[in-house]
Amino acid sequence: MARTRVRITSLLALSGVLLLTAGCGDDSGTSAKTGSDAKKEKPVVVVTTTWEGAFAKAAGAEDVKVIVPQSVHHAPDYDPKPSDLAAVAEADFVLYAPFEPYAAKIKEAAGSKAELVEVNLDNDADKVNAEVAKLAKLFGTEDAAAKWKTTFDAEYATLSKELKASWPGGRSPNVVAQVFTAWSAKLAGATTVGTYGPEPVTPAQLAELSEKKPALVLDNAHMSTGTVLPDTGAKQVKIVNYPGDDLDLLPVYRNAAAELKKAMNAS
Structure with missing residues (x-):
């Protein structure tokens, strides 16, 4: 990263x-x-x-x-x-x-x-x-x-359930994830059809990932390379991995869920 x-x-x-x-x-x-x-x-x-x-x-x-x-x-x-x-x-x-x-x-x-x-x-x-x-x-x-762990597991289950309820058309969305954001796809119950990074996407990778026709691209906010799949219609979602100064890990999941929900609702 x-x-x-x-x-x-x-x-x-x-x-x-x-x-x-x-x-x-x-x-x-x-x-x-x-x-x-x-x-x-x-x-x-x-x-x-x-x-x-x-x-x-x-x-x-x-x-x-x-x-x-x-x-x-x-x-x-x-x-x-x-x-x-x-x-x-x-x-x-x-x-x-x-x-x-x-x-x-x-x-x-x-x-x-x-x-x-x-x-x-x-x-x-x-x-x-x-x-x-x-x-x-x-x-x-x-x-x-x-x-x-008890608090974390309960919070994770709640967020995952809410995200699955937000699937466009009730179907798991196809996503492309940066290698360090794959966890957020799992949280949402999304179908990961391809990954990229941490190196910039090559023309060959761009063509391969575009063919997958993902609905979302889960980008890494800490090492973004800009728009990953331009001209494909895929919505790019910025995922933050690092917690804040309060060292609370749970907001990382809440924030990712909020961004994913917003993107799926706009689909």
């Missing part, structure tokens, strides 16, 4: 700030805890983006620090601050996604002893539940995660 790299040069320069700060602190020998030790207390979790942050919050984490602000749509444009590195240095866990290779360098620059945790960022409901359960086990917050 669009948030793929953060400039690391500033991180290495800023790491010196932390060394100076550490020299002025107490020398009790306290360090970040990992694994089972971190479960004894509420874990301090640092995440690269609000997406990982929402997964952590759903899993029961209460102390969550986000490195890249939600307002930054292109992560390489963000210059981490000394406070970001300080947060990493105090973390028990640092959450990152496979397409964010800078996470390990952030940890290294900050001298953190936190446990690096790779998160599969995909809003597919089954994958979300699996990731939240995995994180809850690490954090020792299984009870909180179970409560969240």
